[in-house]
Amino acid sequence: MSANVPTDICFSFSGLIKRGGETGSHKDGWGIAFYEGKGYRSFHDPIASADSEVAKFVQQYSIKSTQVICHIRKANRGRVCLENTHPFSRELWGKIWSYAHNGQLKGIKKKSLSGYLPVGTTDSEYAFCWILSQLREKFPTKPSKAQRKKAIEGLCREISTHGIFNMLMSDSENLYTYCHTKLSWLTRQAPFEKAQLLDADLSVDFKKETSDNDVVTVIATQPLTSNEQWSKMTAGEFSVFRLGERVFTSVA
Amino acid sequence: MSANVPTDICFSFSGLIKRGGETGSHKDGWGIAFYEGKGYRSFHDPIASADSEVAKFVQQYSIKSTQVICHIRKANRGRVCLENTHPFSRELWGKIWSYAHNGQLKGIKKKSLSGYLPVGTTDSEYAFCWILSQLREKFPTKPSKAQRKKAIEGLCREISTHGIFNMLMSDSENLYTYCHTKLSWLTRQAPFEKAQLLDADLSVDFKKETSDNDVVTVIATQPLTSNEQWSKMTAGEFSVFRLGERVFTSVA
Numbered sequence: 001m002s003a004n005v006p007t008d009i010c011f012s013f014s015g016l017i018k019r020g021g022e023t024g025s026h027k028d029g030w031g032i033a034f035y036e037g038k039g040y041r042s043f044h045d046p047i048a049s050a051d052s053e054v055a056k057f058v059q060q061y062s063i064k065s066t067q068v069i070c071h072i073r074k075a076n077r078g079r080v081c082l083e084n085t086h087p088f089s090r091e092l093w094g095k096i097w098s099y100a101h102n103g104q105l106k107g108i109k110k111k112s113l114s115g116y117l118p119v120g121t122t123d124s125e126y127a128f129c130w131i132l133s134q135l136r137e138k139f140p141t142k143p144s145k146a147q148r149k150k151a152i153e154g155l156c157r158e159i160s161t162h163g164i165f166n167m168l169m170s171d172s173e174n175l176y177t178y179c180h181t182k183l184s185w186l187t188r189q190a191p192f193e194k195a196q197l198l199d200a201d202l203s204v205d206f207k208k209e210t211s212d213n214d215v216v217t218v219i220a221t222q223p224l225t226s227n228e229q230w231s232k233m234t235a236g237e238f239s240v241f242r243l244g245e246r247v248f249t250s251v252a
Numbered sequence: 253m254s255a256n257v258p259t260d261i262c263f264s265f266s267g268l269i270k271r272g273g274e275t276g277s278h279k280d281g282w283g284i285a286f287y288e289g290k291g292y293r294s295f296h297d298p299i300a301s302a303d304s305e306v307a308k309f310v311q312q313y314s315i316k317s318t319q320v321i322c323h324i325r326k327a328n329r330g331r332v333c334l335e336n337t338h339p340f341s342r343e344l345w346g347k348i349w350s351y352a353h354n355g356q357l358k359g360i361k362k363k364s365l366s367g368y369l370p371v372g373t374t375d376s377e378y379a380f381c382w383i384l385s386q387l388r389e390k391f392p393t394k395p396s397k398a399q400r401k402k403a404i405e406g407l408c409r410e411i412s413t414h415g416i417f418n419m420l421m422s423d424s425e426n427l428y429t430y431c432h433t434k435l436s437w438l439t440r441q442a443p444f445e446k447a448q449l450l451d452a453d454l455s456v457d458f459k460k461e462t463s464d465n466d467v468v469t470v471i472a473t474q475p476l477t478s479n480e481q482w483s484k485m486t487a488g489e490f491s492v493f494r495l496g497e498r499v500f501t502s503v504a
Contacts, residue, residue, distance in 0.1 A: 038371055039334025041296045046288075057309045082291025091342055094369035115367060117346035119290055 002175045002241035003216040006036070006064035011204045013070060014059055015197040015224045020049030020072035023199040028075035029085035032058060033098040034065040035172045040096040042089065046082045066243065067170050071100035083120035087168075088128050090116055092135060093142040095171045099128040102221050103164025103180060127162075131155050131169070145174075149248060152176050153238045157252055160236070166221060175241040177219055179233035185219040186230045187244065195225045215244030254427045254493035255468040258288070258316035263456045265322060266311055267449035267476045272301030272324035275451040280327040281337035284310060285350040286317040287424045292348040294341065298334045318495065319422050323352035335372035339420075340380050342368055344387060345394040347423045351380040354473050355416025355432060379414075383407050383421070397426075401500060404428050405490045409504055412488070418473060427493040429471055431485035437471040438482045439496065447477045467496030 001009055013032065021027035027048035034041055041063075045052040049072050071086035078084040086100040101124035108123050108130070115136050116129035134155055139147065152169070156178040159165050167178040177183060188195075190213075192206035210216075219241070223230035233239070236252040253261055265284065273279035279300035286293050293315075297304040301324050323338035330336040338352040353376035360375050360382070367388050368381040386407055391399065404421070408430040411417050419430040429435060440447075442465075444458035462468075471493070475482035485491070488504040 036298075036334045039296075039298070039337075040371070041294075041334060043295075044291075044293045046291070053313055054309075057306075057313075061305055061309075082288045082293060085291075091369065091371060094371055096371055117343065119292070119343060119346055119348055 001065075001068040001216065001218050002244050003066050003214070004243040004245075005211075005214050006066055007214065007216050008062040008064050009068045009070070010059060010062055011195070011197070011202070012218055012220075012224050014202055015199040016070055016072060016220070017049035017052070017055045017059065018199040020055075022050040024072070026072035026074040028073045028080045029082075030055060030070070030072045031085045031087050031100075032068065032070040033087045033089065033170075034063050035067040035170065036063070036065055038095065038172055040089065040098070040172065042087060042098070044082060044085045046080055046085055067172060067175055069098050069100050069168050069170055069175075076104050078120055078122035081120070084122050084125070086124060088125045090129070090132055092132050092171070095173075097132060097169065097171050099131075099167065099169040101127065102166040102182075105159065105162040105165065108159065108162045127159050127165070128169075130159070149176075149240055153250060156238055157236075168219065173242065175219070177233070177239045177241065179237045180235060182221045183219055183233040183237075184221070184223050184230040185217060185233065185246075186223070186225075186228055187215065187217045187246075189215045189244075194227070196227050198224060198226045217241055217244050217246065253317075253320040253468065253470050254496050255318050255466070256495040256497075257463075257466050258318055259466065259468050260314040260316050261320045261322070262311055262314055263447070263449070263454070264470055264472075264476050266454055267451040268322055268324060268472070269301035269304070269307045269311065270451040272307075274302035276324070278324035278326040280332045281325040281334075282307060282323060283337045283339050283352075284320065284322040285339045285341065285422075286315050287319040287422065288315070288317055290347065290424055292341065292350070292424065294339060294350070296334060296337045298332055298337055319424065319427055321350050321352050321420050321422055321427075328356050330372055330374035333372070336374050336377070338376060340377045342380070342384055344384050344423070347425075349384060349421065349423050351383075351419065351421040353379065354418040354434075357411065357414040357417065360411065360414050379411050379417070380421075382411070401428075401492055405502060408490055409488075420471065425494065427471070429485070429491045429493070431489045432487060434473045435471060435485040435489075436473070436475050436482040437469060437485065437498075438475070438477075438480055439467065439469045439498075441467045441496075446479070448479050450476060450478050469493055469496050469498065
């Protein structure tokens with residue numbers, strides 16, 4: 001999620017966590033990361049989100065955030081354990097970067113790392129460490145927005161040659177996305193309407209929850225609601241979202 | 253806490269969080285970090301722990317861990333916000349390091365950093381980034397236990413020349429402590445007894461909660477229980493705990 005005002009994710013999260021063991025098979029752990037200004041906090045559990053007490057707590061407790069990354073895991077590489085649950089996070093240029101990946105990457109661990117090492121054993125975390133290693137090597141101090149965007153796009157395209165790479169990454173201000181096979185997105189803004197989840201018998205009337213100036217974009221591998229118009233990203237689409245709006249997009 | 257078997261901290265945490273706004277004045281946020289093997293998860297809130305819904309959840313939900321670091325904050329330097337709540341964490345040598353500090357440091361921000369930058373504005377986080385910068389500069393790859401210990405001790409002693417520096421730091425295997433003005437500790441092992449909290453009307457019979465081989469050490473700025481024999485660390489005492497035992501101590 002990317003939003004221009006601190007917004008809670010309870011509605012979308014209620015749908016997504018069902019896919020972790022109930023309406024979907026991604027039952028090998030889950031995690032969610034919230035940005036509150038420069039602050040960052042995350043909740044992780046190495047069990048199915050549908051069964052997780054921590055997930056139930058997060059679902060009920062409204063944390064308002066301008067950027068959220070959430071992930072439910074289906075383990076392919078790396079055993080089921082806390083250190084292998086997404087989103088992964090690291091500090092770069094005085095900001096906490098976080099990242100979640102859907103897909104599998106071959107041969108990624110042959111790439112050399114500098115300054116960032118994985119804690120767990122997934123190909124996903126390794127790729128994240130490689131992105132940050134490359135960024136810091138190229139830019140020891142924070143570069144311009146344009147330089148950052150161009151560098152990250154190039155790194156995403158290189159990783160995607162190793163396999164499936166659907167990705168969300170945030171530096172607390174920008175949400176970078178790379179669609180390899182599946183990512184859909186939706187921007188909610190005035191006039192707000194009612195939305196109905198696909199995975200749970202739950203609807204919300206955003207008119208009652210929002211103010212007229214709110215702009216909130218939700219990006220997911222699969223649409224989360226049944227009655228809204230989600231846009232499918234194309235293969236090879238790299239985008240940047242900021243304050244709820246798509247501010248950049250590029251297709252290879 | 254340092255323990256030789258995954259142990260929950262619910263009892264100690266129930267006492268400590270009262271000091272965040274109820275029995276004590278450390279009401280400017282709180283945080284707790286759990287290690288589960290190499291895995292790491294933390295909970296933070298920028299409000300008084302005594303009033304925090306997240307703290308209530310953590311208190312009721314048993315997370316079993318071999319190392320835990322918890323902190324309640326009284327803001328001196330740096331405003332009350334999420335990015336200024338301890339414990340702070342960073343990755344070094346493929347492990348998540350976490351750290352909490354009690355005290356105030358003068359002139360610490362004149363020290364130069366490399367590879368680790370603070371996200372918030374506290375002197376505490378700056379000092380942590382300096383420790384990690386120094387460690388990585390001196391040891392680009394993970395050094396021996398003895399080298400690590402010696403280097404960290406030296407860095408703690410240098411920081412303590414800047415002001416008050418009571419500190420807990422963990423690399424998931426070792427818990428490093430530095431006592432400048434106040435730290436007390438207690439090791440619980442068989443035969444286990446009943447313990448009564450100082451800050452809450454709560455007691456626990458550890459005989460019923462433990463097995464004969466458990467060794468659990470709790471370290472705190474002030475003793476947490478009324479009927480157990482806490483040892484006060486001396487000024488300038490640097491110690492290392494591992495699997496519940498104090499494995500090293502040195503006084504300048």
